Amino acid sequence: MQFQPHILKRKFLQTCFPGRALSYGLNWALAGRGVVVQDKAFQNLTSSELQQKGATIAESLSGLPVHVRGNLLGGYSDISKAQYSRLLKQITTHLSSISNIFVQDGAIGSSSQCDAKVRVISDSPSAVLKLSSILWKTPNRAVSHDSCPLTVYVAASISPGVGDAVGLGDQGNSGFISADIERSSLILCGKAFSDVNGIKEALAALSGPIITARGGLLLSARLLVSCDSVILLFAPEDTIQSCANLLVSADPGVILSSQGVMPLFQTGNTDGPDTFKLPSAILLASSDSSGIIPSVAKLSPGQAAYHFLAGYQDGKFVPAYSKFLYINALELAKAFLSKLKDHQIWSYLVNVKKGETSVTGKDLSEMVQSMLSKNIPPFEPKGSELQEKYKIFLSGKFGEIPKEFSF
16 A cells, blocks of 8 residues: 555544544644644634634733844844744743634735735634734635745733743733744734734734735835825825825835735725725825925926935935835835836825925825826926935935936
8 A cells, every 4th residue: 555644644633633633734734833732723713703712802002012033124133033032932832732722814915916924823812803803814725825924923821921031031011022034923922912003013024025025015105095096195194194084094004016006904994995906196295394395296206216215204204204114215215116117107295394284184185186187397306405415314324326316
């Protein structure tokens, strides 16, 4: 009789996990991630099923410690490789000691062509309930067939002293978040699964290389839909807050690809599409009280890349307008320029300062309608202190800027 290893593996798992014959493949996959299922592994339960298992809606937290290693910029990491390895060992050992494990599969981005698949392994149904509201749904087996999925380990019931035990110091009783870009893994300890902003920040850092390799650009932008037009908006936070009702989602983060544009995370709008068509226009909102930047002007692709890279906000620069850490803004600006040229997307520079006041959401909506229906004059700057300020900042931070980039 010919030796058949898959039958041997199935019999082994049926012996080790009696009554779970249909999930032997999942148990095997979890073992590959360091988690040995003691009793049962529940996969991709619905919200009502999770609640039946004891899930509750946890109180939201913010500002918990976030430690990331494998900095994309090649700089200092918040946690060493050895520390992360020890922490991961502690977490997988803890999860392997729990009777019931909850597994949830999802994705960052809603397009299967340039998303990042995610598998959550948790000791808490409440954590899975929270994370399933963040991640996009993905087809069954999509994660197991993906070449480089992210793994999120949730140890809600682990001792608060785990951070101290691996040399991170006292992390407080609420828990902490730790990510390793090289391992494509994220660890949530204690109540950290309730810090949605911290989780999104860490997931964006982890998913960036995967999304880029698949032809997408991860941008810290918002989607604004006006009539039949899709607008990609880069703006300071106070402007975003004033026009929140116009946005697909108030969360920063979209993926721009040749297939269209999509939010990184779930928007909560079940009636809207998951993926939108390519933008009709890009809005770069600058905050300038000097009078040099007009209320609205059309930009060439090179000008758009330059102002995108600077992200000028009335005396401060926010490269690539990014809310995400660990991002190479110059490389992103180069790729941004290529997308604008390849898809012939119009770009506009908007000044959200009106003397001592700021542009409101209503003003911005009117500007959008005007831009799409009128011939907006191009941005033709003259020599100024502001232009020199841009030049000094960008050359000091990024060195040589591509010649096509211009103020």
